[in-house]
Amino acid sequence: MELLNQRKIEIEPGLKRMILIELVFPTALLVLGIYHGMMQVLYRAGHIHTRHVLGLEYYQGLTLHGVVNAIVFTTFFAVAFGYALIRFYLGPVNMKVAWLSFALMIIGTLLAAAAILSGTSSVLYTFYPPLRAHPAFYIGLTLVVVGSWIAFFNWFPVYFSWKREHRGEKVPLAVVGIFAGFIIWVIATIPVAIEIIFQLIPWSLGWVPTVNVPLARMLFWFFGHPLVYFWLLPTYVMYYTMLPKLAGGKLFSDFAGRFTFLWLVLYSAPVGIHHQFTEPGISSTWKFVHAFFTMLVAVPSFATAFVMAASMELGARANGGRGLLGWWKKLPYVDTNRWLFGYFFCGLFIFIFGGVTGIINASYNLDTVIHNTSWLPAHFHQTVAGPVFLSYIGMTLFLVAKLTGKEIKLPRWNVWVPYIWTVGIMIFSTGLFIGGAGGEPRRTNMGLTYTNPQSPLYHADWQIARHLGVLGGTIMTLAALIFFVVFFATIFGRPTRSGSLELIVSEPYHDEHVPAVQSFTPWLVGTALLLVIAYAPPIAQTLRSNFPGAPPYTPDRPLPITAGPNP
Template sequence: MSTVRANFQVAPLSRVLMIVEVALPILLLVLGIYHGFVQTLYRAGIIQSSSFAGLGYYQGLTLHGVINAVVLTTFFGVAFGNAVMQYYLRQPLFPTVHLLSTGLMGIGTLIAAVPMLLGLADVLYTFYPPLKAHPAFYIGATLLVVGSWIAFFGWIPLIRRWMREHPGQPIPLAVLGMLTAFIIWFACTIPLAIEVLFMLIPWSLGWIDTINIPLARTLFWFFGHPLVYFWLLPTYVVYYVMLPKEAGGKLYSAPAARLVFLLFLVLSIPVGLHHQYTEPGFERFWKGLHALLTFGVAIPSFITAFTVAASLEHAGVQRGATGLFGWIWKLPWFDANRPIVAYSLAGLLIFILGGLTGLVNASYNLNQTIHNTGFISGHFHMTVGGPVFLIILGLSLELFSQLTGKPVRGRGWNIAVPYLWALGLYIFSPAMMIGGLLGQPRRTNMGLSYLDPSSPHFRLDWVVTSYIAAIGGAIMFLAFLIYVGVWIATIAAPAEKPAGLLYLSTAESLHSDVPTTSIMAKLRPWLAIAVLLIIVSYWAPLRQAMRTPENAPPYAPDNPTPAIQVKK
């Protein structure tokens, strides 16, 4: 891997746009994280109400999901992608493309935020029909996605030019990682666009009366699982490219890292039916095939666990470690000048349990015990709410600091954030998962029934885990408050360096990188396999969903009569 050490000066317009890309979602996150914490209080029965401080439970849950899992991750993916492309390809972004992309994403987010804040879109971030939101919710979300596509389209000519100018060199690893992330994103948002543009928007506007619900759900999960790899791959880029260098070592194997990204490209899409194991209308064979492929997509994560651990071991040995496990203690866990190490290591500790519980969810019939229970929320808070979230927090602050020239203030507090978050999460998530095994549903305002001792539906067996989850939630909220404090201190500080000097630390590979003649330096064969697998795994399930006997009219979340009367 070629190592680039010099800073890259971001052009003035791109600098401002990138500041918006990192700061806007962090601002919205204050609301998203607040309602995460408050939800644990509702669920423990500490709040027994349908709303608190002017925000409804399901309204807040919608904001929590949309902001944390969609807005934050998409903006960060684009911002980090913009940084990676400029830094490694040594080329500026196209200003018009950049303005259009960030503008659409920002406007789309605002358009979707209005109905959510007015309580006109209490449909959660999965917006399963026939629950219906205000059309502006779907239209805003569409613009956000289209804006991210435009960012991606703008990178392709830069990558092509770099390849022309560097014959015989494989594209930089970070560029490959972000490229695969956005190819997956683009491919999987096509079924989403079909669902939203041809079904949900016309139906929510009243142009069509009814839509096919199983088909809408299948298209949603066609998008919904690859989405998690769009969340995860920027984090893997940091683990492979930046972490080994910051920890004082080298990347154990660049070829292994390349293989991981290519395997994700092939396997991350044909797996969505594992969210629909408990649904009618699909033959069991296809559910089983998606289960098998989901096990397949676990392999690149196993390789990552191995490669990252080997890289960290190498770093520990470089720092003077001896013995089998001595390297663990030699890593710069608490070096305030290397926040990426703290944010990465805390995330990796969380991901051990997050990855393993993901295998449980994927496990076909085992899913019968845990589908839609608290186990699921417990799991994904240890993936997207763990390593992914922490890398986004750590890198957002770092990018903001570089783009403004302001040094990070409160550096000791900054590295306390990921460890405190991990501590809270290791209390919250296991409590949610054990609660789930006891039958607690996810996405439910339990304080109004199951956790209310005066209700006929009171469940004594759910009390302990709900309270422990609330304790974990409080610790996580505290960690986030500290993070916000660090941001405020950093914004208030005067700039000490020239603004817009981009620097991404880059590890060399311990084992030599692949030659460009290798299949691992090519993209097309892998793309071809990916397309083939998508067709094989989705052809029959989509046909089966289209056979659904009856379509459904729209419903408002607070009214059992349909919004449109349909003659049968």
């Protein structure tokens, strides 16, 4: 993409190598993650009636799918992209600290992967106790998280020195975005770190006999919701700072970006109980409060949708677009020189549905219809596997090509990847929405019973849903396959120029100065206040209730395990 006159900077070889590994390593793991996604639709549709295929058991593969795609791939990308943004916009960072964070993340991933592949940790990526995984699973995930914190803290010195040297200037929008994302990450990971370090690791090692399950679940979901904004923020950074330029225009409103990033910091966490609406032991008053805040966290996405449409319209009209709707034709949908546009545009399209279904899920009592049905994976594939996934793999390919100085291979296949993925995911989600509304359960190897005509539990009425799931899933896998071919062909190609760090930077249309969004401080104070209001009472109530603890179980035994990790 040379026509956009991007700024190029030469960066230190050490940083370049680190960013490259942090992009390529998880993308390689993604192959396994996507493989099992495909397997899951086949199992669930009743095309497979067994527990294992090729040595991977269904729930083991499901654990791998969630951990690789939703925790490892996303965290590594956010860190790598963060380093690229910080280096590009602010300046160099301390490499010793960077390599430490890198080492922790890689070692943590390998530990967790080994635990899952050994078959002792098929507890799914939510690892709900009293199902117990191998201690290496919990320790591995902890190391990945700690590594990512160190990466974030490593950006502080250059951030503060930049602010000193550029007093009075607005902090670059992309930096505000990535910092907002990592602030949300720290807020999110503290409760889950407490759950893992103080509850699960000692319990999985046999040092304590029981675990307080309601407390563990509340801490997990205190993490589980802001987690999705940690995923979404890098995508929004790309939408605000790159999409307008790719569309041939400028960013309609810089304020909207800052507002979005800061409002998401405020409302991303005091909403976690909406994942626990149907649980006992939590007063419905607090469920109601969290539902209220959840509605507010949806607001910036409306503003973003508006700004993106406005920016695209300005770009299209600048390139000859006319008419009320005719301007849509003048956007670079399959232009190989602006191929990232398709990845971003398709993500936005899918997100319309992801956002709407999210609001449905958040609507308090409506949750009783769809909780734990396949409606939920339909919703979250239209969010994390929609805009987040497409922007992450697109930017991964972009950065890898620029940093290595290699040309993107098969560019005419590459432009179609996001569109094929979109067709697949819309069909897949439609199937799972229909099934879920009819009560089809999630996280279930249905091929053994509910979709097995030989079983007394067979559900003939879930036909359409599962066939759509297979069709959609197959098309998604096809798109992913094409992407992997493009990606690996590019990596193994020969460099055509020297590698450098290059990012697309959109200018804003108007110079806006809104004091309220120029500083993190008031928003951080507000966030702390909201967290106390939303979480102090329910956590206190959970602690006061003194729920009896539960001993550990492994998924294959109906009796508790009495000894440590190796029963």
